[in-house]
Amino acid sequence: MDGGRRENMELKSIPRGRLAGAALTAALALPVALSACSKQADKPEQEVLRIPFGSEQTFQYSYGNYFAVKFPDVRVEIIPTEGLYGPGKNYYEEFEKLIREQKPDLLITYTSDYKRWASKGLLLDLEPFVRKSKFDLDSFTPAAIEQLKANDEGKLFGLAPQLTSSALYYNKDLFDKYGVPYPTNQMSWDDTMRLARRFPVDPDPGKRIYGIHEKYSTPFDFVSDIAGTVGASHISPDAKWITLESDVWKKAFDQVVSGFKSGNLYYYYKDGKRVNYGPEETKQMDLFSSGKAAMMISSTEQMFRMKQWGETKLNWDIVTVPVDPANPEYTRYFNVSPIYAIAANAEHPQTAWKVVQYFNSEEAAKVSQKTEDVLSTRTAFAKTKDGLSLMPFYMLKVKPLDISPVAFPPSAFFQQFETIVIREIDEAVKGRKSVEETIRAIQTDAQVVLDRAWLEQDAQKK
Incomplete structure (x- = not known):
């Protein structure tokens, strides 16, 4: 899904490129210009x-x-981090070494790094x-x-001005047409899939x-x-x-594979081959915007896409994403980023705080x-957008367990794992294997690939 499944362990660039244009300059420059005359006569020494x-x-x-x-x-001094990742390198160990030895002031990071540095007293x-x-x-x-x-x-240990969260979008006209009750906040996946199955499958x-x-x-x-979930x-x-x-896992596989087989869910991995998304494919796969899907889960990115593609007549609304009935106030889809923090060994903590304070200001x-198109962590901006309530994005919070430190497999594992699961699910959808056989095949083959990836990574360190 959109919104990111695994946080980027390399902090290359936070997507603020659009702010580099005239809108940003105009929005920021006015208050500075009004006070510029009083500051020009006695220009202070630059802070680092x-x-x-x-x-x-x-x-x-x-x-x-x-x-x-x-x-x-x-005066900003950049400590390049591009060289902290690659074959035989442990990104976290390299970054920790950078913090200890090069004494940065301001850290602009994400949850996985933030919780590690906090736990290590950095x-x-x-x-x-x-x-x-x-x-x-x-x-x-x-x-x-x-x-x-x-x-x-x-x-x-940090402050974050923005958050990412997802909601369940639904097409009200389609629900009305087929007499299906609207989704509600904090439904389970069982309830959600039950609603999905109530839409008839057209032979065409x-x-x-x-x-x-x-x-x-x-x-x-x-x-x-x-x-x-x-x-x-x-x-x-x-x-x-x-x-x-x-x-x-068996229940989850059953729900999805049966939906693909019946035609109630759209299956677009033909013959186990990966889909490469160009501009045209990207629009075609947005079945919700084109009125061909009754529900979908997405972040505010979906609102942006519908505007971009001119789908302004769609009669839609949102509720919270499906939840675990045993923990209905929690979600996997809530996260704050970027996080602005100050290194414990910073030589210019006050200057760093000024920056942290500004980027988290009103x-x-x-x-x-x-x-x-972002969600603010400030409650004053958590109300409506284009006349639509944003509260479903804010109603849930992340589970404490979901933000505890975890290890990541070697990078060589992921593409091979994806190839295995696409191939095996395709076998199940075509009826060549049962769900149990599919899970067993993925379990066995993926474990072999994971073991090999760890051995290769360990060998590179020697």
Whole structure:
């Protein structure tokens, strides 16, 4: 699904490139221009701020205009991180070494890195800065602050201005036409799939309405979304074992494969071959926007796509994503990013705090709301967009278990694993294998691939 399934372990560039244009400059420059005359006579000495980032070029693309306008007296020194990943390298170990040895000030990171650095004592507690600056944490959505404090010490080691979250989109006209009751907040996947099955399967695929569709994803992604909602993972926490042989996974495979076989779910992996998405394929696979799917799960990206493609007449609404009935207040689809933190050994912590404070300010939130399709962590912006309530994106919070440190398999594993699951699910959809046989084949073949990937990675370190 969109929204990201695995966080990017390499911090190359946060997608703020669109902010480099005239809209950003105009939005930021006015308050600075009004006070410029009083500051020109006695220009202060430049402050230094050291920031680990992919490269100088990617930093300028993502943040150059911000710093030029808001922090003209700060001299940014980029510590390149492009060389921290690659064959035989452990990204986390390399980044930790960078922090300890090169003493950066500001860290712009994501959840997986943030929780690791916090657990290792590499980040400063921001609450003393918050109190001294009288920075209002109550203006942030509680779920965001809760996630940022989900560490062994329960401290606030970072702040995040934006969040990613998904919702269940549904086409009201299709539900009305076929007499199907609308989805509701905090439904289970069983309830959701039951609604999906109530849409009749037209013999003509060109006229067919699909009950629920996941665009830009593999069939296994769909299975994983269902199983993952109740806490199942296809790989162990130490990333050494495949863990598909359970009742939870069997039920999830059954629901998806039976939907593909009946035609109630759209199956687009023909003969086990991967689909490569160009501009035309991307639009074709958005069955919800074209009125061919009754439901779909997506982030605010779907709102942007419907505008982009001129689908303004679609009568749609949103509710929360499906949840685990045993934990209905939690979701896997909520995450804050980017996270701005200060290194514990920073030589310029006050300068770093000024930057952290600005990027998490109401002023910066107003700019991003005008120039980006993002969700703000500030409650003042968590109300409506284009007349539609955004509350389903904010109603749930991430499970504490979902933000605890986990290991990642070697990179060589992922593509081979995807090939295996696409091939085996295709066998099940075509009736050549039962669901049980499919799961067993994936379990066996994927374990072989995982073992080999670890052996190869260990050999490269020697």
